[in-house]
Amino acid sequence: MEEANKVIDPTFKIKIALDTQLLAYLIDESYPSFNRFYDCLKNSPFVDIVCSRFVTFEYIGIRKLEHYLHKVYSSSAGKMNLSSALQYRRDFKAPELDYESCFEDVKKEIEQELKRLNDDFGIQYDDNILHQGLWHPHQELLLSSRLSKEDCLVLLSSIYPQEFIKESHSIFLTNDSQFFDSFCGNTDYRMASIDQVFDENGILKPETFSIKKIGLNSSTVYNLTKQITDEIIDQFAADFIFNQISIKNEHLVLGKTIKCDCSQELKKSMLCFDLYNKKELPEKIYTAILYKSGKEVKLYIHHSVFKDFYHKKKIESFPYIATEDPDSQHITLLLKEKDGSFLEENLMTFLSLKGNIIFIHPDNFI
Numbered sequence: 001m002e003e004a005n006k007v008i009d010p011t012f013k014i015k016i017a018l019d020t021q022l023l024a025y026l027i028d029e030s031y032p033s034f035n036r037f038y039d040c041l042k043n044s045p046f047v048d049i050v051c052s053r054f055v056t057f058e059y060i061g062i063r064k065l066e067h068y069l070h071k072v073y074s075s076s077a078g079k080m081n082l083s084s085a086l087q088y089r090r091d092f093k094a095p096e097l098d099y100e101s102c103f104e105d106v107k108k109e110i111e112q113e114l115k116r117l118n119d120d121f122g123i124q125y126d127d128n129i130l131h132q133g134l135w136h137p138h139q140e141l142l143l144s145s146r147l148s149k150e151d152c153l154v155l156l157s158s159i160y161p162q163e164f165i166k167e168s169h170s171i172f173l174t175n176d177s178q179f180f181d182s183f184c185g186n187t188d189y190r191m192a193s194i195d196q197v198f199d200e201n202g203i204l205k206p207e208t209f210s211i212k213k214i215g216l217n218s219s220t221v222y223n224l225t226k227q228i229t230d231e232i233i234d235q236f237a238a239d240f241i242f243n244q245i246s247i248k249n250e251h252l253v254l255g256k257t258i259k260c261d262c263s264q265e266l267k268k269s270m271l272c273f274d275l276y277n278k279k280e281l282p283e284k285i286y287t288a289i290l291y292k293s294g295k296e297v298k299l300y301i302h303h304s305v306f307k308d309f310y311h312k313k314k315i316e317s318f319p320y321i322a323t324e325d326p327d328s329q330h331i332t333l334l335l336k337e338k339d340g341s342f343l344e345e346n347l348m349t350f351l352s353l354k355g356n357i358i359f360i361h362p363d364n365f366i
Contacts, residue, residue, distance in 0.1 A: 017158035019174035040237030052157035280319035
């Protein structure tokens with residue numbers, strides 16, 4: 001049986017948080033490639049887009065200034081004195097237009113944006129504003145890095161939203177170069193003391209990506225602020241989700257599927273995989289197979305335990321552990337429906353493709 005996309009086990013879901021400026025990009029549709037990538041994430045049943053309330057607060061402040069400066073520019077018929085705008089921007093009292101004269105319009109526009117962010121982008125907002133557990137790591141991170149106080153709070157409130165819940169894996173997307181370099185940059189700029197702050201507070205650092213250089217590895221990197229074809233974006237998004245689910249659940253990986261060297265008849269039911277190094281293969285085990293069907297990531301849950309494993313011949317002694325010989329990792333078994341019939345042909349084709357991930361299902365530990 002194939003697990004329905006709407007009931008994905010939380011173990012196999014990933015959480016993605018956005019830096020504040022990215023919310024503005026979504027509203028303004030500033031970068032079509034980023035919006036396309038975001039839509040792929042939002043529409044995946046394996047992804048939860050999360051946002052702390054502090055990010056919302058910061059968004060309001062950023063947009064207030066942006067909307068005000070835009071109105072100052074418009075009121076001057078495009079002849080705004082830039083020096084004046086910069087001088088008075090924090091006072092909101094530029095000679096060309098006092099904020100008091102336009103605040104109602106700005107307020108209305110931002111309230112409309114907040115409604116769109118709440119209704120249209122599939123974002124899960126945490127109701128806990130700023131809990132007590134944030135203050136100490138925030139102070140430590142601020143004093144132990146080049147990050148600003150706002151960046152520290154945006155980051156920590158996104159990955160540590162509730163005092164007694166610390167994420168085992170999270171992803172943070174940004175387009176802030178100074179933040180990214182300070183948090184993820186080279187050793188000549190990034191301060192190593194950041195790691196100590198996270199370790200001492202029991203918080204795992206998020207997988208952090210700049211949307212200007214996001215990829216699965218150093219050889220394939222995309223700039224989502226540039227124009228990229230929809231087909232490439234859609235495939236990359238699927239690969240990104242697949243990869244992050246694998247990273248999150250690395251401790252549960254049993255093995256990866258390989259090409260079966262067998263007859264066409266056997267291919268209707270044979271699944272071949274390489275057992276991960278030093279993994280113990282028990283006699284029976286519940287599993288979950290992560291695979292891709294075109295540009296969609298899917299999860300297959302078999303109707304019963306995997307059993308009757310073969311390595312050249314049927315394995316009789318368990319747990320089976322592969323030796324240093326790579327050939328000893330090759331394991332095969334037959335997959336069939338409860339009534340003994342073959343699985344649907346297209347499903348079996350996708351399941352047996354090389355590179356799918358076979359996880360140990362969490363139900364084994366109940």
